Amino acid sequence: MILHPSFDTNEKGHLTVCGYDAVDLAKEHGTPAYILDTDAVRGMCRMYKRAFREHFGEDSFPVYAGKALCYKNLYRIITQEGMFADCVSSGELYTASKAGFPMENVFFHGNNKTDYDLQYALALGVGYIVVDSVDELNALEAVCRETSMDADILIRVTPGIDPHTHKKIITGSVDSKFGSAIETGQAMKITELALSKERIHLKGFHCHVGSQIFDIEPFADACSIMLGFIKTVRGRTGFEAAMLNIGGGFGVRYTDKDPEIDYEANIAALGKRISALCLELGVKKPALFMEPGRSIVAAAGATLYKCGSVKEIPGFRNYVSVDGGMPDNPRYALYQAEYTAVNASKAKDPAEYECTLGGRCCESGDLLAEGIKIAKPERGDIIAVLVTGAYNFSMASNYNRIPRPPVIEVSKEKVFCSVRRQTFTDITALDI
Ligand SMILES: *Cc1c(COP(=O)(O)O)cnc(C)c1O
Numbered sequence: 001m002i003l004h005p006s007f008d009t010n011e012k013g014h015l016t017v018c019g020y021d022a023v024d025l026a027k028e029h030g031t032p033a034y035i036l037d038t039d040a041v042r043g044m045c046r047m048y049k050r051a052f053r054e055h056f057g058e059d060s061f062p063v064y065a066g067k068a069l070c071y072k073n074l075y076r077i078i079t080q081e082g083m084f085a086d087c088v089s090s091g092e093l094y095t096a097s098k099a100g101f102p103m104e105n106v107f108f109h110g111n112n113k114t115d116y117d118l119q120y121a122l123a124l125g126v127g128y129i130v131v132d133s134v135d136e137l138n139a140l141e142a143v144c145r146e147t148s149m150d151a152d153i154l155i156r157v158t159p160g161i162d163p164h165t166h167k168k169i170i171t172g173s174v175d176s177k178f179g180s181a182i183e184t185g186q187a188m189k190i191t192e193l194a195l196s197k198e199r200i201h202l203k204g205f206h207c208h209v210g211s212q213i214f215d216i217e218p219f220a221d222a223c224s225i226m227l228g229f230i231k232t233v234r235g236r237t238g239f240e241a242a243m244l245n246i247g248g249g250f251g252v253r254y255t256d257k258d259p260e261i262d263y264e265a266n267i268a269a270l271g272k273r274i275s276a277l278c279l280e281l282g283v284k285k286p287a288l289f290m291e292p293g294r295s296i297v298a299a300a301g302a303t304l305y306k307c308g309s310v311k312e313i314p315g316f317r318n319y320v321s322v323d324g325g326m327p328d329n330p331r332y333a334l335y336q337a338e339y340t341a342v343n344a345s346k347a348k349d350p351a352e353y354e355c356t357l358g359g360r361c362c363e364s365g366d367l368l369a370e371g372i373k374i375a376k377p378e379r380g381d382i383i384a385v386l387v388t389g390a391y392n393f394s395m396a397s398n399y400n401r402i403p404r405p406p407v408i409e410v411s412k413e414k415v416f417c418s419v420r421r422q423t424f425t426d427i428t429a430l431d432i
Contacts, residue, residue, distance in 0.1 A: 002015070002340075002347075002386065003253060003255075003299075003340055003386055003387065004300075004386070005040065006018050006299065006302075007302065007342075007386055009348050013346060013347055013348040013349070014344055014345060014347055015302075015344035015347040015382075017035045017302050017384075017410055018039060018040070018410040018411060018412070019412070020035075020410050020415065022035070022302070022304055022344040022384055023345055023382050025304060025408065025415070026306065029406060029408050029417065029421075030421065031304050031305050031306040031323055031324070032303055032304060032305045032323055032324035033303070033304050033405050033406055033407075033408055033421075034302075034303055034328070034389075034392065034393050034405050034407045035301065035302045035303070035304060035408050036069075036300055036407055036409050037300040037301070037410055037411065038077060038300070038410070038411045039411045039412055040299065040300035041074075041296060041297055041389075042080075042081055044292075044296045044297075045062070045064070045077075045078065045081035045082075045083050046081065047263060047264060048263070048290075048292060049062060049081070049082060049083070050264075051264045052290070054271075055267050055268045055271030056267070057287065057288065059287035060287050060288040060289065061083070061084045061105075061287075061289055062083055062084065062289075062290055062291075063083070063084040063085060063086045063107055063245070063289050063291040063292075064078045064084070064086065064292065064296055065248045065291045065294075066085055066087055066088070066095070066096065066293070067086075067088050067092070067293060067391075067394060068297050068298070068389075068391055068394060069293075069297045069301075069389060069390055069391075069393055070095055070394050071407060071419050072095055072098055072099040072418075073409065073416075073418040073419075075095060075096045075101045076099050076100065078101065079099065079100060079101050079102065083105075084105040084106070084107065084127075084289065085101060085105060085106050086106070086107045086248075087107070087108055087126075088108075088109045088110045089117070090116065090121075093120060093121060093124055093126065097124050103127065104125060104126075105127055106126045106127050106128070107154070107206070107245065107289070107291070108121045108126045108128065108129045109132075110132065111133070111177050111178050111179075112136075113129075113132070113136055113139075115139055115142075115143060118136075118140050118143045119143050119147065122143060122144070122151060123147075128153060128154055128203065128243075129151050129153045130153070130155075130245070131153045131154070131156065131190070131194065132156050132178060132180075133180065134180075134189070134190055137153075137193060137194055137197070140153070140200065141197050141199065144199035145199065149199070150200070151199065151200055151201065152203050153194065153200055153201065153202055153203065154202075154203055154204050154206040154243060155187070155190055155194060155202065155205050155206065156179035156180070156205075156206045156207065156208075157179050157181070157182055157187045157206065157207050157226065157229065158174055158176050158181045158182070158187075159182060159221070159226060159229075160174045160181060160182065160225070161209045161210075161221050161222055161225070179206075179207065182225065182229050187229065188232070188233065191237070192236075195237055202239065202241075203241070203242055204230075204241035204242055204243030204244055204287075205226055205229065206244075206245040206246075206247065207226055207246055207247055208246075208248060208249065209221075209246075209247060210249050211248065211249045211294065212251040212252070212294070213249045213251050214251040214258070215266070216269050218249070219246055219249075220270060220273045220274075222247075223244070223273065223274050223277060226246065227244070227278060227281050228281060230244070230283055230286070231282070234283070242286055243286050243289065244289070245288075245289035245291065246288070246289070247290065247291050248290065248291040248294070248295075250263060250266070250292055251295070252294050252295050252298040252299055252387060252390070253299070253387070254298075254337070254338055254339055254340065254386075255338050255339065255340045257338070261295075274288065293390060294390040294391065296390075297390045298387050298388070298390035298391075299387050299389065301387065301388045301390070301392065302384050302386050302387070302389075303324065303328060303384065304383075304384050305322035305323055305324045305382070305383045305385070306322065306323045306380065306381070306382060306383070307320055307321070307322055307343075307377045307378065307379055307380065307381040307382075308322065308323055308360070308379060309321045309379060310355075310376075310377060310379070317354075317355065317356055318355040318356065319355065319356050319358050320357050320377055320383065321358045321359070321360060322357060322358070322359065322360070322368070322383050323360055324360070324368075324402075324405065325361050325366045325367075326359055326361055326363065326365070326368075326397075326399060327361065327397050327398060327400065327402045327404070328393075328396050328402075328404065329368060329385065329388060329395075329396075330395050330397065331391060331395070332368050332369060332370075338369065339368065339372075339385050339386065339387065339388070340385070340386045341357055341372050341374055341384065341385050342374060342375075342383070342386065343374045343376075343377045343381055343382075343383055343384075344382040344383065345377075345380075346377070346381065347375070349375035349376075350375065351373045351374050351375055352373055352375070352376070353373060353375060353376035353377070354371065354373050355373075355374065356369070356370045356371070356372075357369040357370075357383070360400075360402070361399055362400060363399075368385055369385070393405075393407055398427055401424075401427050403422035403423060403426065403427060404422040406419055406420050
């Protein structure tokens with residue numbers, strides 16, 4: 001096993017993903033290519049469902065955050081696994097509905113839903129609209145009036161917690177474009193406004209404290225604040241929230257510097273804390289929802305590239321250039337996200353060649369990793385970057401007019417191309 005159960009080596013000394021030879025996969029499907037072990041994805045869904053039912057209660061469900069990885073067949077898998085889904089745009093709603101996802105199990109997010117988004121969500125029968133602001137609440141009421149439809153909503157609240165993670169992905173603190181803060185009184189104001197509106201039915205509250213969280217403290221803190229808020233709201237308005245959604249954020253091990261995480265044990269511990277908090281506060285335990293994205297898909301994915309050149313600059317460093325880069329994985333360029341890379345063609349050779357993994361774009365910042373060690377590559381070797389299942393395909397661009405790679409799903413049962421490779425025709429398809 002390399003980092004996660006999906007990755008190993010075989011007798012040829014090649015990397016394997018879900019038991020399939022990565023060099024063979026690259027030969028058959030071309031490079032770059034995203035590989036996704038769907039058995040691992042399903043395993044995570046099942047773990048979350050079981051653990052939520054056991055530790056959070058019967059009506060509690062995991063909500064898959066589609067922004068991590070979104071395409072039709074993934075929604076089919078999520079449907080089969082009985083997950084709820086979190087969508088953040090009309091494009092994600094469209095993808096989910098085209099895949100036959102039960103839209104009543106969708107939470108619709110976003111800090112700036114347009115009138116079109118709100119109309120579209122209501123027309124599709126989306127279960128819950130997570131209202132972000134007073135402007136949005138008023139706009140939703142107007143849409144409901146026009147269409148004679150009702151909307152079930154949650155209100156997004158910022159509990160003001162710093163989850164001690166990377167700054168750019170902190171979204172739960174008071175200074176945020178998301179939600180309404182408890183601290184400033186704005187969360188109470190929007191709650192009272194929502195309760196006063198016809199056709200709008202408040203079901204509960206939502207918060208999201210951040211990402212790459214490896215222990216339960218930030219979640220437990222958030223629950224404590226949110227349950228306290230639920231109690232204050234009850235005291236003031238008589239409304240008792242039946243649902244509490246505490247967002248996503250469980251961490252994933254990208255390199256061996258990251259800690260290992262036992263999700264089930266964390267959920268069990270969090271469940272205990274929540275039960276204790278409810279008792280202490282005298283609040284009826286709400287149905288609990290969490291929105292894992294990264295932790296469901298990241299460790300199931302790898303990206304396969306072909307090495308094009310190895311350039312050694314004496315006194316500086318070694319550049320290994322591959323046939324992908326920031327268009328298929330912008331996370332290093334965006335916020336220096338660290339990854340583990342493997343020379344998939346020589347996966348059993350000692351990983352002693354220190355290098356910078358560069359892409360093929362006309363941009364010096366187009367790097368995938370710096371200061372990593374892999375078995376010394378040569379032109380033609382297959383280089384794998386591991387744990388790319390989340391926020392890679394979903395964040396990909398066509399910078400430099402480079403076609404997007406395909407998504408190749410692998411499972412014990414079969415290899416399945418679920419998103420085909422873009423062609424040059426696709427790239428110019430919208431050009432008049
Ligand atoms: C990003 C996000 C998630 C998913 O976060 P992960 O770190 O991928 O688990 C869930 N809910 C909301 C509101 C988000 O913004």
